Amino acid sequence: MEKELKPIKQGPAVHGKSQLQLLMLKVVLALSPALIWAFYVFGWAAFIALMLTCVSGFVFEWVALRLRSRGRTRQAYDGSGLLSCILLAMSLPPMGPWWLYVLGSFVSIVITKQLFGGLGQNVFNPAMSARVFLLLSCPAYMTAWLDPDKKAGLVDTLRYMFIDWHRESYDALTTATTLDAWRNAKLTGLPLPQPELTDMFVGSTAGSMGEVSAMLLLLGGMYLLFSGIIRWHLPAGFLAGVMLPATLFWLLGPEGTHLSPLVYLVAGSTMMGAFFIVTDPVTAPVTPHARFVFAFLIGALSYLIPAYGLYPVGLSFAVLLMNSTVPLLERLFRPRIFGR
Amino acid sequence: MMFGLAKKFDGGLKLPPNKHGAEAPSRILPIPESLTYYLTKNIKETHQCIVNIGETVLFGQSIARGLGHQPDIHAAYGGVIEAIGSKAGPYDAPEEQAVIIRTSEYKNVYKHDDKIKNKSDLLKSMGVAGMGGAAFPTGEKVQAAGAPRVWLINGVECEPMLSCDQCLMREQADKLVQAIRYLAAEIMPGRVILALESDKADAVSAMRLALGDVTDIELACLPPRYPQGGEKQLIQTLLGLEVPSGTHAAHLGILVLNVATVMAAFDALAYHLPLTHRLVTVAGQGVSAPGNVWVPIGAALKDVLDFCGYDGAATLRVTVGGPMMGRAVNSLDVAVTKGTSAILALTAADELAVYSAQPCIRCGVCTEVCPARLQPEDMYFNIRAGRLNRTRETGLMDCIACGACAYVCPSEIPLVASFLYAQQICRIEDEQKARAAYIGDLVKARDARLAARRSVRMGKSASREAAARTVDPAAMEKVDAAREKARSKIDK
Ligand code: SF4
Ligand code: SF4
Numbered sequence: 001m002e003k004e005l006k007p008i009k010q011g012p013a014v015h016g017k018s019q020l021q022l023l024m025l026k027v028v029l030a031l032s033p034a035l036i037w038a039f040y041v042f043g044w045a046a047f048i049a050l051m052l053t054c055v056s057g058f059v060f061e062w063v064a065l066r067l068r069s070r071g072r073t074r075q076a077y078d079g080s081g082l083l084s085c086i087l088l089a090m091s092l093p094p095m096g097p098w099w100l101y102v103l104g105s106f107v108s109i110v111i112t113k114q115l116f117g118g119l120g121q122n123v124f125n126p127a128m129s130a131r132v133f134l135l136l137s138c139p140a141y142m143t144a145w146l147d148p149d150k151k152a153g154l155v156d157t158l159r160y161m162f163i164d165w166h167r168e169s170y171d172a173l174t175t176a177t178t179l180d181a182w183r184n185a186k187l188t189g190l191p192l193p194q195p196e197l198t199d200m201f202v203g204s205t206a207g208s209m210g211e212v213s214a215m216l217l218l219l220g221g222m223y224l225l226f227s228g229i230i231r232w233h234l235p236a237g238f239l240a241g242v243m244l245p246a247t248l249f250w251l252l253g254p255e256g257t258h259l260s261p262l263v264y265l266v267a268g269s270t271m272m273g274a275f276f277i278v279t280d281p282v283t284a285p286v287t288p289h290a291r292f293v294f295a296f297l298i299g300a301l302s303y304l305i306p307a308y309g310l311y312p313v314g315l316s317f318a319v320l321l322m323n324s325t326v327p328l329l330e331r332l333f334r335p336r337i338f339g340r
Numbered sequence: 341m342m343f344g345l346a347k348k349f350d351g352g353l354k355l356p357p358n359k360h361g362a363e364a365p366s367r368i369l370p371i372p373e374s375l376t377y378y379l380t381k382n383i384k385e386t387h388q389c390i391v392n393i394g395e396t397v398l399f400g401q402s403i404a405r406g407l408g409h410q411p412d413i414h415a416a417y418g419g420v421i422e423a424i425g426s427k428a429g430p431y432d433a434p435e436e437q438a439v440i441i442r443t444s445e446y447k448n449v450y451k452h453d454d455k456i457k458n459k460s461d462l463l464k465s466m467g468v469a470g471m472g473g474a475a476f477p478t479g480e481k482v483q484a485a486g487a488p489r490v491w492l493i494n495g496v497e498c499e500p501m502l503s504c505d506q507c508l509m510r511e512q513a514d515k516l517v518q519a520i521r522y523l524a525a526e527i528m529p530g531r532v533i534l535a536l537e538s539d540k541a542d543a544v545s546a547m548r549l550a551l552g553d554v555t556d557i558e559l560a561c562l563p564p565r566y567p568q569g570g571e572k573q574l575i576q577t578l579l580g581l582e583v584p585s586g587t588h589a590a591h592l593g594i595l596v597l598n599v600a601t602v603m604a605a606f607d608a609l610a611y612h613l614p615l616t617h618r619l620v621t622v623a624g625q626g627v628s629a630p631g632n633v634w635v636p637i638g639a640a641l642k643d644v645l646d647f648c649g650y651d652g653a654a655t656l657r658v659t660v661g662g663p664m665m666g667r668a669v670n671s672l673d674v675a676v677t678k679g680t681s682a683i684l685a686l687t688a689a690d691e692l693a694v695y696s697a698q699p700c701i702r703c704g705v706c707t708e709v710c711p712a713r714l715q716p717e718d719m720y721f722n723i724r725a726g727r728l729n730r731t732r733e734t735g736l737m738d739c740i741a742c743g744a745c746a747y748v749c750p751s752e753i754p755l756v757a758s759f760l761y762a763q764q765i766c767r768i769e770d771e772q773k774a775r776a777a778y779i780g781d782l783v784k785a786r787d788a789r790l791a792a793r794r795s796v797r798m799g800k801s802a803s804r805e806a807a808a809r810t811v812d813p814a815a816m817e818k819v820d821a822a823r824e825k826a827r828s829k830i831d832k
Contacts, residue, residue, distance in 0.1 A: 011743055015694070023750050075699070118699060121699070328353065337734075338737050339572070
């Protein structure tokens with residue numbers, strides 16, 4: 001029996017192996033070693049935080065798509081929302097009140113992504129905009145990092161996250177991140193602590209889930225690079241952007257006023273930024289040159305903001321700021337068309 | 341002779357070669373019952389039929405004259421003209437005008453007189469067209485190039501699955517060298533380069549052997565990459581030159597001919613043999629005996645596919661031409677044309693494109709692979725938003741429709757389809773503008789003419805002498821200039 005032939009309008013009759021859903025899942029796979037490590041370091045809190053963010057994010061996305069159009073709910077399964085939520089959870093404190101995560105996923109999925117027109121249309125990085133929103137609206141919770149040595153059991157963790165979530169009850173359990181501690185000491189004139197480089201690199205210091213292990217994030221980043229999912233321009237630009245000012249200030253600044261650039265290199269937040277945050281394709285420029293400049297400036301800003309600005313975290317502000325310059329960068333670095 | 345690469349062309353990608361049946365010796369298609377020759381292309385008339393229904397034609401007899409530069413069409417086998425009418429066509433128009441021959445007469449060969457001496461006219465009258473896919477009239481191309489600085493012979497065949505040029509070079513290497521030398525003496529190029537891709541080891545060694553210690557034909561073995569066989573990409577790779585936007589290779593004094601075209605041109609010029617048969621790759625999981633087949637131009641796809649063990653139940657898509665730049669057809673009655681390099685029967689196992697058009701995530705891989713250095717995602721966005729002019733500024737007309745972008749796009753967006761569609765609209769717009777300008781000029785010319793006449797009449801009533809002065813040369817010049825301008829516009 002002859003089947004009816006399925007003609008397509010025009011264009012290649014065959015397609016490469018690259019598919020949207022698969023792409024998203026591969027990035028999640030690249031994040032998973034660092035995630036699993038975070039579960040180990042922070043215990044139940046990290047797991048619950050991740051679940052809260054992802055489940056509420058999925059519900060928000062489904063509802064938003066449904067409200068926009070009946071047929072679109074299929075897009076809720078494309079994995080992009082899941083990835084945004086995981087990235088968001090990884091940049092929030094591993095233990096905090098439940099509403100912190102739900103509010104975060106709401107801002108990230110509904111306001112930053114769906115209100116701008118859904119996948120591909122958002123101007124700002126969903127994870128970073130939610131983080132900035134929370135940082136500005138509830139700074140107290142956003143700077144309380146669970147101390148890995150004081151992680152609690154399941155029951156206690158649930159109590160802390162769902163019932164007894166007043167800021168004061170966290171005080172005993174939380175501490176500052178290595179970089180924050182150093183910054184606070186410098187601002188208040190206390191003796192400067194010496195960062196433990198190996199601890200930072202392997203991951204046993206306080207911080208967000210995405211900060212905890214630079215090593216495993218680097219591993220995931222390498223996987224993304226070598227499987228061709230990301231190109232080198234963005235991570236390399238970002239690393240250069242962080243390391244160049246860090247080295248210059250360290251060399252030229254007065255003794256002891258700046259951290260060694262090595263500290264930044266082994267910080268989980270640097271690796272997270274380089275391989276998973278600036279590489280969000282939707283909110284980055286498309287052309288290679290523009291990408292490098294974009295990531296370089298994010299890197300430089302995320303070094304300079306905590307060093308000289310008001311806020312301890314630079315990355316999220318830097319990302320949002322640079323997101324708004326994307327059209328300009330793309331215009332400046334448009335490749336010359338063949339034969340023109 | 342060894343060859344140092346000037347530069348790699350921009351963008352591009354490595355594709356799985358999938359050249360099934362490439363090593364098999366070529367076969368010959370048994371004479372089909374009927375042959376179909378198109379007189380139109382996208383409903384536009386390209387040929388004028390010069391035979392009548394019921395007339396008997398001989399092998400090689402010219403049955404249709406090409407309009408303009410279009411090469412003539414010749415019967416691939418003798419027979420009787422059965423019909424002149426519409427027939428399933430391979431392009432956008434589902435039906436094209438065609439001449440259909442019922443084959444019956446095999447013995448006699450039509451003898452062409454050899455009065456034509458001009459080589460481009462001879463190429464036209466022997467029906468030689470580009471056989472790499474686009475079927476550009478070869479006579480016109482050769483004429484435009486004059487005595488080229490460089491003559492590139494394109495045996496690159498970078499599309500996956502295609503192997504007809506490879507097979508031709510392997511089996512007829514000696515004849516190809518002879519053809520190149522003959523044609524080189526005719527067109528007098530400064531340099532001759534034969535380019536092919538290094539993964540076709542059999543073709544490479546056959547050509548090496550045939551070339552022996554010939555030094556005036558350079559052999560360039562290029563690392564495989566798509567779309568290296570594109571004329572502009574090949575020039576960039578071999579010579580490091582970019583063909584300026586909106587022009588052809590001839591602009592740089594370069595002539596590029598495909599290997600099969602070279603053979604056809606040789607037969608036409610040296611022996612006055614018209615182009616009637618070509619080597620076609622039949623491949624895909626939907627045929628059990630893939631390989632290269634000598635097919636008379638005009639044979640139906642169905643005849644060729646059946647000869648190679650076509651499995652109609654498994655095949656989901658049939659394309660004419662390669663998987664990247666070929667066209668999917670919806671009928672197997674479509675006939676083989678001079679540009680048909682392949683007939684592919686693709687099944688579910690061939691990774692068919694579905695074009696589900698999910699949202700663009702700006703991943704940029706399309707930009708990365710684009711050989712024309714365009715930004716497909718940006719062009720697509722502008723086309724969707726109806727900003728055709730903006731799309732044009734960003735290079736719509738420079739897109740060579742290679743399909744690399746659509747092939748890699750993870751969101752499976754029908755990029756090429758939208759570019760070709762937009763290009764078509766732009767072309768129609770241009771045509772309309774030119775026509776409007778032409779009419780405007782005609783009106784102006786008429787006004788000037790009337791004014792001149794009026795002034796003559798007025799002058800008459802005064803005196804003859806004054807009249808001679810009033811029909812002043814300035815007014816006449818104006819008329820002539822306007823007419824001239826209008827004419828040049830229409831030529832364009
Ligand atoms: S490849 Fe597809 S998804 Fe990626 S930027 Fe291009 S059009 Fe968008
Ligand atoms: S089809 Fe056009 S836009 Fe796409 S890669 Fe080829 S030349 Fe570039």
